[in-house]
Amino acid sequence: MANRSDVAKWAGVSEATVSRVFSGGAVKEATKRKVLAAAEKLDYLPNAVAQNFAKGRSGHIGIILPYLPKVRLFSVDYFSELLSGLGEAVREEGYDLLLLLRSPEEQDYSELFRARKVDALVILGAKDTPEQKSTLDALKKEGLPFCLIDQQFTGSGFNEIIADNTAGGYMATQHLIARGYRSIAFLGGPATYSNARDRLRGYKLAMEEAGLPIRDQDLLQGNFSRKSGYEAALKLIRQGLPDAVFAANDRMGVGLIQGFKESGRLAGRDIAVIGFDNTDASKMCDPALSTVDVPYFEMGKVAAKRLLQQIFSGDRLPFHERLPVQLVVRHSCARAGEGIILG
Numbered sequence: 001m002a003n004r005s006d007v008a009k010w011a012g013v014s015e016a017t018v019s020r021v022f023s024g025g026a027v028k029e030a031t032k033r034k035v036l037a038a039a040e041k042l043d044y045l046p047n048a049v050a051q052n053f054a055k056g057r058s059g060h061i062g063i064i065l066p067y068l069p070k071v072r073l074f075s076v077d078y079f080s081e082l083l084s085g086l087g088e089a090v091r092e093e094g095y096d097l098l099l100l101l102r103s104p105e106e107q108d109y110s111e112l113f114r115a116r117k118v119d120a121l122v123i124l125g126a127k128d129t130p131e132q133k134s135t136l137d138a139l140k141k142e143g144l145p146f147c148l149i150d151q152q153f154t155g156s157g158f159n160e161i162i163a164d165n166t167a168g169g170y171m172a173t174q175h176l177i178a179r180g181y182r183s184i185a186f187l188g189g190p191a192t193y194s195n196a197r198d199r200l201r202g203y204k205l206a207m208e209e210a211g212l213p214i215r216d217q218d219l220l221q222g223n224f225s226r227k228s229g230y231e232a233a234l235k236l237i238r239q240g241l242p243d244a245v246f247a248a249n250d251r252m253g254v255g256l257i258q259g260f261k262e263s264g265r266l267a268g269r270d271i272a273v274i275g276f277d278n279t280d281a282s283k284m285c286d287p288a289l290s291t292v293d294v295p296y297f298e299m300g301k302v303a304a305k306r307l308l309q310q311i312f313s314g315d316r317l318p319f320h321e322r323l324p325v326q327l328v329v330r331h332s333c334a335r336a337g338e339g340i341i342l343g
Contacts, residue, residue, distance in 0.1 A: 002042035010038035057311070060098040061090050061304060062118035066125035067103040077250075077279035078296060079124065082149060085300025086122060093308050095119075107135040113144050120145040120307040122300075127192040128153060145310040147303045147319075150296075152194045157318045159310075161303040165195045165276075168292040168325040169202020172246050172274045175290070175327055177210045181243035181272055185218040187232050187256065189248045196224075199248045199276060218242060222252045229255020237263050244272035244333070250282040253289050257332065261286075268334040278328050287331035295323050 008015045011034040020027050021035040038044070063086065065079065087097055098118055112118045121139070126132055126148050136158055139146050147159040176184050186203045189196035207214050217239055222228030229252030236242065237260070247253035253275025257267045267273040268287045275282055278293035306319050 002039075002044040004044075006042055007035060007038045007044050010042060011035045057119050058098075058116050059094070060096050060118045061086070061307060062098045062100050062112055062121045064109065064121055064123040064125075065099060065101050067101040077281070078277065081296035082124060082300040085297040085302075086304045087300075089301040089304035090308070095308065107131060109135060109139055109146070110142060110144065113142075119311050120147070122147050122149060122303055122307065123151075124149055126151045127190075128194060129192060143316050145307055145316065147307050149299055149303050150195050150294075152320075159303075159306065159318055160320045161299050161306070162320075162322050163195070163294045163296075163299065163325050164322050165198035165325070166202040166205070168276060168294070168327075169199035169246070169248075170206045171202070171325075171327045172199075172276065172290075172292050173203045173206035174210075175329065176244045176246065176272055176274060176333065177206060177212070179272070179333060182212055183218070183242040183244070184212070185220060185236065185242040185245045187220045187222050187229065187245055187247040187252050189222060189224045189252075193224075196248055203246055222248070224249050224251060226251045226255040226258070228252055229257075230259040232256060233259025234263070237265065241265065241271055244274070247273065247275045250275035250277045250279040250289060250291055253291065253332075254281050254285045257285055257287070257289065267332040272333045274333055282328075282330070287334075290330045290333040291328050293326045293328050295325070299323055 004015050004018050008018045011018070013031060013035060017027060017031060018035055021032050027035075063083065083097070090097060100112070109121060112121065121144075123146060126136075128151070133153060133156070136146070136153070136156070140158060145159070147161060149161050150163060152160045152162050173184060184207065186200060188200050191197055204214060220232045220235065222232055229247055232252070233256045236245065245256055247256055253273055256273050260267055260271060260273075265271055266287070273289065275289045275291040276294070278291045282289035282291045302321060302323070306321075310316060
């Protein structure tokens with residue numbers, strides 16, 4: 001394999017000149033053409049690490065993941081889909097992902113830039129807390145490129161790629177209403193996540209538009225886990241079943257279905273259940289779970305591409321993109337005697 005010295009000899013220039021050509025330095029056009037011709041002739045591939053170092057770059061996009069003991073993050077579709085989309089986009093530009101697990105106490109993200117470990121950050125699982133907001137404000141003040149996915153801080157000016165969670169919450173609830181359900185409960189996620197708040201907002205909009213009451217007992221609190229869905233099902237059975245339940249994510253929706261089934265109630269017969277995310281679990285549970293499809297893979301790709309644009313151009317103008325979602329209808333929203341719904 002040819003090296004930099006071989007290219008320099010073939011082109012009749014110094015190795016330093018070859019380095020300047022491939023690092024974007026100032027070189028006469030005629031000299032540049034000779035070096036590139038020699039590189040093509042010798043099939044020379046410059047070291048990407050060396051190029052990035054010469055440009056003051058690491059060649060890494062850092063991915064901040066929440067450190068959650070005993071939680072298998074990479075088995076969660078939310079994270080796996082986002083990472084796949086991020087990985088595809090950065091690979092196209094010769095970059096790599098650097099995965100970083102951080103607990104809530106470890107939030108000095110600026111150090112990662114100072115140590116040249118990353119050129120930009122994607123922050124997954126961010127919470128709307130004063131501590132998190134302070135950390136992100138510090139990054140913005142220093143002009144460091146970072147992006148939040150599926151979390152927004154209204155009025156902050158942070159880079160954000162989100163799904164249209166409010167529209168998704170509305171369409172899920174409106175679908176239940178259109179099928180004739182009137183008593184509809186909502187099982188939400190933690191309010192520190194903007195997607196949980198937005199899905200609740202969509203639910204309320206649809207209920208109010210239909211003139212349906214929202215009782216205190218119809219608003220249940222979960223934590224996005226299957227267990228919290230299971231426990232919510234038992235609570236609903238004790239207090240009296242509504243016609244339907246909208247769960248703010250699929251994991252809780254699956255837990256609801258399991259809890260109802262163990263108590264002799266079948267989703268799609270005795271009660272309707274709809275989730276959110278369109279994960280693999282929603283397709284495989286019994287009955288299959290109606291849900292809202294969120295384009296997490298595409299969100300990852302968009303976030304990476306927008307950050308790479310900021311790295312290459314130096315432009316730090318904030319970006320905010322909202323991607324559309326789609327309703328997916330399956331068996332869990334059927335009414336008794338209707339048979340199978342295809343979706």
